Amino acid sequence: MKVLAAMSGGVDSAVAAARAVDAGHEVVGVHLALSRMPGTLRTGSRGCCTIEDSSDAWRACEKLGIPFYVWDFSERFKADVVDDFISEYAAGRTPNPCMRCNEKIKFEALLDKAIALGFDAVATGHYAKIIETENGRELHRAATWTKDQSYVLGVLNEQQLAHCYFPLGDTPSKDLVRAEAAERGLSVAQKPDSHDICFIPDGDTRGWLAEQIELKNGPILDAEGNQIGEHEGAEAYTVGQRRGLKLGRPAPDGKPRFVLEIRPKDNTVVAGPQELLEIDRITGIRLSWAGKPVPEAATGEWFEIQLQIRAHADPVPARARVEAPEPAEDPGPAEEAAHSEGDGDAAAAPTLVVELQDPLKGVAPGQTAVMYQDTRVLGQATIDTARSRNYQPA
Template identity: 75%
Template sequence: MKVLAAMSGGVDSAVAAARAVDAGHEVVGVHLALSRMPGTLRTGSRGCCTIEDSRDAWRACEKLGIPYYTWDFSERFAEDVVQDFVDEYAAGRTPNPCMRCNERIKFAALLEKALALGFDAVCTGHYAKVVEGEQGLELHRAADWAKDQSYVLGVLTAEQLSHSLFPLADTPSKEQVRAEAAERGLTVATKPDSHDICFIPDGDTRGWLAERVEMSEGQILDAQGQVLGTHPGAQAFTVGQRKGLNIGRPAADGKPRFVLEVRPKDNTVVVGPREMLAVDRVAGIRPSWAGAPVSEEATGDWFDCHLQVRAHGDPVPARARVEQGSDQLPDDVTPVGATAAGSAGVRWVIELHEPLQGVAPGQTAVLYQGTRVLGQATIDSAVNSARLGDAVQG
């Protein structure tokens, strides 16, 4: 099989490419240049798209004896990932840029180009597994749950899964990957993992956004609407945030406050105690299935599942159903923090068996059944049905 190995310059993609070579595939390595002006050096473990990373990818391919290329995807990345990130924050939502990068760059633009050039599959260092199920290909968690990355791959479709290769799927630990890299003589064996947002390498998301999103001073309110202070711009806050509120005086009960809601239209931020972050019903828009959909899709019946809303968050038991042509939550709940992104198309309604804290519009809801990824949707609203809107939520 002719395989295009996406080489980030890290240890995972290098070992994944090596295993693809060992499996007898015809492998070609490619590093994606996602910025026209990349930094020359990484900052600790921040960033993954620097000149240093491209050189590490080249050295790994040289060691493996496979061809190496650099493809310029910077324009597509700037439009589909960076600008999307800015637009979502400007609208008061909390986006996941890694999810967008996988959806629109690595498994859309890259895979599309790979297939056009005659490749059969794209190989990456993601920790996830593709298996053949009764209804076709399925996406599952990796053997190492601590490193599992199936959440950020929940956007993949059945067609994309058929052209995806994840050689690290059954590896029991990251330590084993590093040991294997060292045995192979790969210089990235001890290289730190990248984290945070690659296009904000210094980690200052608020400062970065301030240069790209027009912000103005607004009010910080409590759940009852009382003014507690001011902020430099609502778009710089996200639901669940505790630090950086600068209210200046403690709550009456002495407990810390958290961001409950961001209202970009009137430029206000609503804060309150941690318990008010808890939600038990979520609505998701723009859903997609990672493989064949569940049978209940056609009937609209509830199906049991687990919901995960963060890349390394714990899955929580829930039930979900598919709604056709609805842009409202059921009448028995009052949606608070709903975005303007909803449409009259298909959406998911998800009921949690126990409340979950810090769920924000814009986050990605990924549904699981056991280790299988069912699919994903963008969270449009999250509510606590027991309070019926008595307090503001995110």
């Protein structure tokens, strides 16, 4: 099999490439240049895709004896990940840029180019498994849940899974990967993992957003509409946030308050007690399936799932169903012609409805809800609304 190994410059991708070589595949390494500042330097575990990472990826390929290339995807990364991140925050939502990067860059732009060049699969250092079944390929959690990365791969579709290769999926621990890298003589064996958002390496999301969005001071209200403070830009807050509110008026019960709602249209933040963050119903848009959809997706019936809303969150029991879009009322001839040509309303897409068995706290629009059944990833949707049994946004 001809395999393109996506080399981030870290230990996981280096060992994944090495295992692909050991398996007898024809392997070529590629590093994605995503930053528009090619001289950017890495600081400890902060940031990725820097000049050091590119050099580390090259050294790993040299050690493995495989060709190495650098592909410049910086323009695509800015448009599909960075600009999307800014526009989502400007709309009062909390996006996950790693999900968008996997969806648009690593497993769309990269995979499309790899297939066009004749590669059979793209190998990455993600901890997840692909299992062949009678119904096709399925995405599953890694052997160890503590390192499992299937959540950030929930955006992959059936066609993409057919060309994905995750050599680390059955590895019990990261320590074993590091030990293997050291045994192979790979210089990245003890390199720190990258954390935080790669294009905000100092971790100061608010400061970075202030340079991208015109933030203006505005009121912080309580759930009853009374002003209890002033913020420095509603777009820089996220639902569930506690720190940084700087409220001048303490709560009557003395307990801390959390962001309940962001209203970018009138530049308002609503804050209140933690119990008002308890969410029991979620609706999701941009629904996609990681493999064959469950049968109930076509019928609108409820099906049981475990729902995960963050990369390192515990899954929670829930039930879900797919709501078909309502047909347009009396379309005219022009609308019918557009629909027949495949150019119908993009908004007319199915909606995922999830009812949680036990409430979740701090669920924010813009986050990704990934559905599981046992270890299998069913698919994902972007959270559009989150309903609390105790608080209804305006």
